[in-house]
Amino acid sequence: MMTSDPQAWAADLTGLHAQVWARLLHGVANRQAPARHPTLATLSPDGWPEARTVVLRAADPVAGTLDLHTDLYSAKVAALRHCARAALHIWDAEMQLQSRLSVQVQVLSGPEVAAIWARVPDPSRQSYGTLPRPGQPIATDLAYEKRPDADSFAVLRCTVWAIDAVYLxxxxxxxxxxxxxxxxxQWLAP
Incomplete structure (x- = not known):
């Protein structure tokens, strides 16, 4: 079949799979890349879907894993401890590529992440260790303190089980x- 589509990678299963991982790696390296800020969807302990923007910190195409950093006391960690399955969604307008990844998430903390914490720059450390803890009621909009705390730092190690890629x-x-x-x-009808 003749095609006028300029994106040859999208017409080949191997190329499409490689493009998804290339965009994920680009997201780790480039703060402006769409894959830098995927949407993470989880299921709350009381059964409600929850979605939030996260920051992609590492991608390993060989192992099929992605790393996200979070506060150990955040609602997403409670949700993942209830149900370790989640989804990541990325829309890359430049490539016209939607990637949906089904992941199994392991929450790593304490000594397991000490080497990673040591490489987290101080401005980013400010996000781990707020008082009161994330999601707690406060009296006014800024009634919280930022106290960087390695014990509040967690890595969400996402093992990718499936990728649904749509080229638009x-x-x-x-x-x-x-x-x-x-x-x-496997090709699917779009």
Whole structure:
């Protein structure tokens, strides 16, 4: 079939899978990249869906993992302890690529993340250790203190189990890639 679509990577399962990971790696390296700030969706302990913007800190295409940093006492950690399955969503307008990743999340903290904490710059450390803890009621808009605390720092290690990639260029394409099939890929109707 002849195509006028300029994105050859989108017409090939291997190319599409590689493009998703390339965009994730770009998100780790570039603060302006769309993959830098994916949306993380979890299920609260009382059964409500929750979505929030997070910051992608590491991506390992060989292991199929992504790392996010968070406050150990945040609602997302409580949700993940209740149900360790989550989803990440990224819309990359420049590439016209939507990536939805199904992940299993392990919450790492304490000595397991000490080496990572040591590399977190001071301005970023301000996000881990607020008093009162994240999500607690406060009397006024700024009635909290920032107290960087390594004991409040956690890494969410996300093991990717499935990727649903949708290219929304001139000729839409969609594919699913699963860890269980060694990322072989299957075309889906967009």
């Amino acid at each position: 260029g001139p000729e839409h394409r969609r594919a699913r890639f699963d860890r269980e099939t060694l990322w072989q890929g």
